[in-house]
Amino acid sequence: MSKGDRLLSRPRLSAEHPIRIDDDTEARREVEQAQFTLALLRTQGDPDEAAVRKAKAALKRAEAKVRACYEWIPLRAMEVDDYEALVGEHKPRPDSADEIWNNATFPRACLLACDESGRSEADWEHIFKHVLSGPEQIQLCNTAIRLNVRTPDESLPKGWAQIEP
Structure with missing residues (x-):
């Protein structure tokens, strides 16, 4: 697709606006801890792949907890x-x-x-x-x-x- 075609076929922009419903303090702490753990594992010379997978899963769970603290308003x-x-x-x-x-x-x-x-x-x-x-x-x-x-x-x-x- 050429640059001109890309511009002509540009879709209408969309976004989700977050509105906090529940306190996200603890969930954000969990995200920070999971990010720290993952970063620490990655700085090791030969990280244990099972530990990295476990840390990535913990980070995904923590991020989902933060997201669940919000109502997301879809806008277009x-x-x-x-x-x-x-x-x-x-x-x-x-x-x-x-x-x-x-x-x-x-x-x-x-x-x-x-x-x-x-x-x-x-x-x-x-x-x-x-x-x-x-x-x-x-x-x-x-x-x-x-x-x-x-x-x-x-x-x-x-x-x-x-x-x-």
Whole structure:
């Protein structure tokens, strides 16, 4: 597939946004211990393969415990035209800090349009009113917005796309 074909056939981006449901402190400790054990085994000159397999299995179990502490919200970017139409439906309010869209209505509307969990608008209203803190709401809505504006993954290191001459 050529570079041009790759761009033309690019799928809509998707992501899973984590919302912590249970305390993950102990599970994270287990992951750290399993990672440490695995790293220690790998630094040995001739590691015992059975011990390495056991350490890898322990790491997988610990990672699954951490993942189980979260509810994962599946999101998918809208078609570009649909996203632009949604932005147009939520115009900035005069005499406000709004710049691109109505900050009071657009973020939730974007989330609802991107949500693939099957939750209803009433479910989300309840979740926003009784379950999520303000910062959690902002993070969740920002994930939906980021998918649509297609910003690069924040975990990529600085300068990752620079090409050396």
